[in-house]
Amino acid sequence: MSTKLRAAIIGSTGYGGVELIRLLLTHPHVEITSVISSSSAGTPIADGYPHLNQIMTDLLDGIDVDQIRQKADVVFIAAPHGVAVELAPKLIDAGLKVIDISGDFRLKSGDVYEKWYKHKPADPAYVAKAVYGLSEVFADEVRGAELISNPGCFPTATLLGLIPLVNSGWAELSSIIIDSKSGVSGAGRGLSLSSHYSEINENFLAYKVNKHQHTPEIEQTLSRVAGEDVTVTFTTHLVPMTRGILSTMYVTLKEKHTEDEILELFRQYYEGRRFVRIRPKGKYPATKEVWGSNYCDIGVSLDERTGRLTVISVIDNVVKGAAGQAVQNLNLMMGWDEGAGLAFSPVYP
Numbered sequence: 001m002s003t004k005l006r007a008a009i010i011g012s013t014g015y016g017g018v019e020l021i022r023l024l025l026t027h028p029h030v031e032i033t034s035v036i037s038s039s040s041a042g043t044p045i046a047d048g049y050p051h052l053n054q055i056m057t058d059l060l061d062g063i064d065v066d067q068i069r070q071k072a073d074v075v076f077i078a079a080p081h082g083v084a085v086e087l088a089p090k091l092i093d094a095g096l097k098v099i100d101i102s103g104d105f106r107l108k109s110g111d112v113y114e115k116w117y118k119h120k121p122a123d124p125a126y127v128a129k130a131v132y133g134l135s136e137v138f139a140d141e142v143r144g145a146e147l148i149s150n151p152g153c154f155p156t157a158t159l160l161g162l163i164p165l166v167n168s169g170w171a172e173l174s175s176i177i178i179d180s181k182s183g184v185s186g187a188g189r190g191l192s193l194s195s196h197y198s199e200i201n202e203n204f205l206a207y208k209v210n211k212h213q214h215t216p217e218i219e220q221t222l223s224r225v226a227g228e229d230v231t232v233t234f235t236t237h238l239v240p241m242t243r244g245i246l247s248t249m250y251v252t253l254k255e256k257h258t259e260d261e262i263l264e265l266f267r268q269y270y271e272g273r274r275f276v277r278i279r280p281k282g283k284y285p286a287t288k289e290v291w292g293s294n295y296c297d298i299g300v301s302l303d304e305r306t307g308r309l310t311v312i313s314v315i316d317n318v319v320k321g322a323a324g325q326a327v328q329n330l331n332l333m334m335g336w337d338e339g340a341g342l343a344f345s346p347v348y349p
């Protein structure tokens with residue numbers, strides 16, 4: 001009998017789900033025992049994803065909590081917002097560990113969730129149980145958790161770039177401006193006008209300006225680290241590429257520091273955390289340098305004229321921004337090596 005942990009993936013036919021399949025197929029301690037679809041049960045997963053031909057021959061299962069309980073120990077939920085609100089509590093009550101990559105359990109206030117996501121919030125008892133899985137920052141809470149709320153893609157790139165400055169007290173908290181750009185896979189596999197090739201190709205646009213659902217998630221986490229309320233200006237843009245997020249953050253420093261001191265602050269904060277790589281002075285990361293990997297690369301530049309710092313952070317939205325960080329969180333939850341199943345280099349060129 002296999003001694004591997006048995007994993008089920010709900011939403012396995014979406015981009016987040018299929019990336020979980022890619023990562024878990026080679027994970028040393030995990031076996032995928034159920035790939036689940038709410039709409040295509042009984043058909044081979046490779047029908048919709050021919051790149052999985054001869055690699056994954058499984059038929060899709062439907063959503064049935066009793067069946068999932070029999071087949072799995074941990075469940076990843078990679079479904080649209082609102083699905084995990086109902087489903088995660090049932091899976092937890094059935095004794096399963098759950099990692100939700102949607103936004104359903106990230107916001108601690110039900111009112112805030114309803115305002116930004118336009119869905120009924122989850123039962124507060126389960127929201128209270130959910131650990132926010134920004135792996136590098138909250139690893140101690142992730143270890144031993146039973147319900148992980150995986151961070152959003154933009155918040156992952158953004159928070160990793162800002163938290164060392166907020167945690168140290170160096171940042172002027174009212175000064176934070178975040179300018180983020182995402183590849184189109186961030187919108188999922190579903191078809192829409194905004195992801196239509198002729199609409200997005202040779203185009204570059206801002207969207208959900210001052211209305212993006214990741215704004216309260218960024219603010220909640222920065223406020224928690226700062227110990228006081230933080231609000232930010234956050235603007236998202238769509239870039240005609242498949243994967244990748246680049247966040248540019250502008251922060252005024254309370255006191256004078258040199259660029260060397262700031263780089264040292266970042267290096268010390270992330271010491272021993274292999275998936276965050278700080279660029280040397282004068283070097284800034286590009287999305288292609290993390291493509292297909294679980295890395296978050298960060299560069300900083302101090303403008304001595306204005307006293308403002310520019311932080312540039314990149315991730316692959318589907319890996320560190322979703323499936324990769326979910327696997328990293330599973331590794332932490334289970335007490336395994338944090339990099340199990342994730343220790344590969346980015347795809348380049």
Ligand SMILES: NC(=O)C1=CN([C@@H]2O[C@H](COP(=O)(O)OP(=O)(O)OC[C@H]3O[C@@H](n4cnc5c(N)ncnc54)[C@H](OP(=O)(O)O)[C@@H]3O)[C@@H](O)[C@H]2O)C=CC1
Pocket residue numbers: 010011012013014015016017036037038039040078079080081083101102103151152153185186187188189190317318321322
């Ligand atoms: N793409 C990204 O970069 C990131 C995505 N996320 C979040 O991850 C989640 C999945 O995103 P993504 O994979 O991109 O989206 P997709 O649209 O690509 O996939 C979502 C999947 O959810 C399944 N689904 C739809 N309705 C239901 C339902 N009622 N119950 C169960 N499953 C359902 C669908 O499969 P089927 O019909 O077969 O059930 C579909 O394949 C979302 O909440 C998203 O916000 C988070 C971070 C980054």
Ligand SMILES: CC(=O)N[C@@H](CCC(=O)OP(=O)(O)O)C(=O)O
Pocket residue numbers: 101102103151152153154182183184185186187213214236238
């Ligand atoms: C390009 C694009 O459309 N990106 C999506 C990211 C959504 C996402 O990843 O969802 P979570 O809220 O679960 O993180 C957006 O901006 O809404």
